[in-house]
Amino acid sequence: MTVETFSLALDIGLALAGALLLAAALKGVAWLLDLVPMNRARREAVGRAAPVLAVLIAGAYLLLAARRVFGGRPGYESVIAGVILIAGVAAVWPALREIMAGVFIKAGRVCKVGDVVRVDGVQGTVRRMGLLVIAVETPRGEEAILPYSRVGGAPLVRTAAQDRLATHSFSLRVPDELGMVQAKALIREAALCSHWSAIHREPEVKHSGDGTFEVTVYALDADRGPEIERLVRLAVAPSEKSPSSRR
Secondary structure (H helix, E strand, O other): OOHHHHHHHHHHHHHHHHHHHHHHHHHHHHHHHHHOOOOHHHHHHHHHHHHHHHHHHHHHHHHHHHHHHHOOOOOOHHHHHHHHHHHHHHHHHHHHHHHHHHHHHHHOOOOOOOOEEEEOOEEEEEEEEOOOEEEEEOOOOOEEEEEHHHHHOOOEEEEOOOOOOEEEEEEEEOOOOOOHHHHHHHHHHHHHOOOOEOOOOOOEEEEEEOOEEEEEEEEOOHHHHHHHHHHHHHHHOOOOOOOEEEO
C-alpha cells in the first residue's frame, strides 16, 4: 500500500467516524429537545424545523468531508461531484416523491378540502391539503396525516363537499343508566360514524329533561337524515320501537 493510498483510506475513515459522531450528536440534541418544557405551538414549530436543520447540517458536513478527503488530490473532482449529487438526490427524494404525487392528485381533482373520503382504512373529512401530506379529520375528532403517495397508491372513496347541508331533527330518549355527558358523546359519535353525516358540522344535542334529547344532524343528502337517525337509535337506545322525528 502506497503512502497516498494509506492517506486516502485514513481520511475516509476519519470522515466516516465524524459522520457517526454527528449522527449521535443530532440524536442527542433531539432527545434533549424532548425534555425541554415548551408550549404546544413552539414544540410543533421545533418539530417542523428540526428535520430541515438536520438535513442542512448533514449536507454541510458532507461537502466539508468530500473537500477534505478528495480536495487535495487531483483527478477526484468527478468523485466529489458524484458524491454530492447522489447524496443530494437521496436526501430530497422522499420529499420530491410526495410533492409530485400531490401535484397529480390536485391537478386530477381526486379530492379537495371538505370532501368526505375513505382511503386505506381511514375515513373522514379532508381538512388540509399541504405540500407533502393531506390531513383528514376522523369521526372521533382525530387528525390522520396521510402522505400523498399513500393516497395515490390506494383505492379512494369520495363524497363531494356540498355547500348546503340537509338538517334532520328528532327526539331521543336514552337509557336511565347513561349520564348526560356520556349520552351526548355517544349520540355525536354514533351520528358521525355514518358516511352520510357532515363531519365538518357536528350534530347538535340538547337535553330537554327526563332523559330525552333533541338531536339535529347534518346530512350530505336530504334523503339520508333518517338513516343517520336509525344508526343513532341503534347505538344509544336499541330497544326503542316508535321513534318520533321531524324535519
